[in-house]
Amino acid sequence: MKALCVSLCLLGAGLFLCSAHARGLRRCLISTNLHRMEESFRGIKTAIQAKDTFQNVTILSPSETLHGIKPLDVCCVTKNLLAFYVDRVFKDHQELNPQIMRKISSLANSFLYMQKTLQQCKLCHCRQEATNATRIIHDNYDQLEVRAAAVKSLGELDVFLAWIDKHHQGTSAASRQGT
Numbered sequence: 131m132k133a134l135c136v137s138l139c140l141l142g143a144g145l146f147l148c149s150a151h152a153r154g155l156r157r158c159l160i161s162t163n164l165h166r167m168e169e170s171f172r173g174i175k176t177a178i179q180a181k182d183t184f185q186n187v188t189i190l191s192p193s194e195t196l197h198g199i200k201p202l203d204v205c206c207v208t209k210n211l212l213a214f215y216v217d218r219v220f221k222d223h224q225e226l227n228p229q230i231m232r233k234i235s236s237l238a239n240s241f242l243y244m245q246k247t248l249q250q251c252k253l254c255h256c257r258q259e260a261t262n263a264t265r266i267i268h269d270n271y272d273q274l275e276v277r278a279a280a281v282k283s284l285g286e287l288d289v290f291l292a293w294i295d296k297h298h299q300g301t302s303a304a305s306r307q308g309t
Contacts, residue, residue, distance in 0.1 A: 162240050162247075164295050171287050174233045179285040184278060189270040190286040195263055196293050203260035204297045205251065210264035211290055212245040215283070218271065222280035234284070 190196060199207050220238040225231040248254060271279045 162243055164291060167237060167240050168288070168291050168295075170233050170236055171291065174230045175285070175288065177227070177230055178281060181281045182278075182285050184274060184282060187270075187274065187282065188286065189267060189274075189279065189283050190289045195266050196289070199263060199297070200259060201297075202255075203257055203263070205248070205254035206256035206260035207263055208294060208297070209245070209248045209254055210256070210260065211267065212241050212248065214264065214267060214271075215287075215290070216241050216245055219280050219283040222276050223284055224277060224280075237287070 196207070216238065220234065220241070223234065225234060271283060273279075274282060
């Protein structure tokens with residue numbers, strides 16, 4: 131009986147630590163105002179998507195890529211996609227309209243800030259599933275010419291922002307209250 135009680139206590143402690151770890155991943159990222167980022171993107175979405183010459187192709191949108199991410203992989207996928215946007219999409223995009231460029235620069239700065247925050251997070255580990263999911267997105271991007279891929283990825287930015295909002299609700303809700 132005593133062994134059973136000890137086993138149940140250990141199991142309970144293990145479950146508690148796992149749930150604390152999962153909650154810690156959510157607190158790891160969003161200290162920026164997602165609502166402002168979404169508004170900023172809505173202001174340029176139509177202009178960006180009008181430049182998209184591959185309407186039937188998607189980079190982020192395949193539901194199984196982002197929506198199948200397990201809670202333990204959220205931090206890693208977020209970190210990888212922030213790097214993808216900062217290192218590739220924002221750099222590859224060429225914009226002539228100064229108003230749109232300002233909004234894109236503002237979004238890029240917000241992504242840099244979130245990326246910096248994630249680098250300080252000690253609870254962000256990458257499992258193979260997370261690596262595979264981001265590899266699919268990179269492969270989708272690489273199938274298009276660089277400029278077309280950047281336009282396509284920028285046009286799908288709302289997909290990523292909605293995904294971040296969904297998976298980091300606790301901290302992004304706090305950010306919204308700051309507006």
